[in-house]
């Protein structure tokens with residue numbers, strides 16, 4: 001029996017079949033664009049694009065900086081599908097809804113998921129504008145029982161108890177590092193742990209200090225549920241956080257963050273992120 005907000009295999013399949021009937025593209029790579037990072041999709045050649053409102057079963061994005069379009073196209077010889085706009089738990093979507101596209105991508109034949117996000121830094125050495133290659137995540141809502149895999153398990157998508165160690169593929173991280181070196185941008189590139197919190201408010205100073213002590217390098221309000229669902233169904237995952245602000249950790253600090261500032265930094269750095277993602281040789285399996 002399914003709960004009201006449960007989504008069954010047929011629902012994912014209906015959306016996937018509709019998309020396959022509308023485009024000739026057969027993507028192997030999916031890219032999820034974070035806040036203000038939608039221009040990553042602009043690099044795709046031979047585009048077919050669909051507003052989320054036209055796609056049967058697709059949720060709608062309600063956040064400024066998320067355009068609500070699914071774009072198919074070619075990137076460096078790879079067929080990709082790119083979400084210009086993701087869904088967040090704080091928008092009121094169930095976690096099954098926020099991650100709905102990931103399972104649809106699986107049914108389209110996608111093997112690799114690239115997630116991007118805007119995030120605040122806790123690590124003292126990070127600067128605004130840095131790019132963090134995600135080496136692991138802490139899924140706070142997940143640890144508290146808010147997990148997209150809750151409910152009856154659909155074995156067609158993967159096991160009931162999927163392991164989450166080694167989620168972010170080392171091979172893809174190495175490819176990204178090497179590419180950053182060759183692009184001469186290594187000085188802006190970090191490697192660290194992303195933490196998802198529920199939001200939508202930004203952190204209090206006490207919360208920021210807690211996250212810092214826990215070893216979190218960057219914090220945001222997305223990504224982990226998408227990565228959990230992708231990992232369960234066997235996709236390779238690569239993640240990038242754009243550091244849009246430093247999280248305030250001192251009571252003496254008078255600065256405070258806002259979404260407009262996050263979007264402003266995303267705009268400034270999205271070109272570098274686009275070059276990085278579009279040049280990545282996903283098919284290169286060298287570790």
Ligand SMILES: O=P(O)(O)O[C@H]1O[C@H](CO)[C@@H](O)[C@H]1O
Nearest residue numbers: 034035117118221222259262
């Ligand atoms: O994670 P993405 O979608 O990049 O967005 C980040 O930016 C927004 C806050 O400015 C939050 O939604 C946070 O999660």
Ligand SMILES: Nc1nc2[nH]cnc2c(=O)[nH]1
Nearest residue numbers: 118119120219220221262
């Ligand atoms: N939670 C959280 N999400 C963000 N997204 C962008 N910056 C931040 C931040 O400082 N905190």
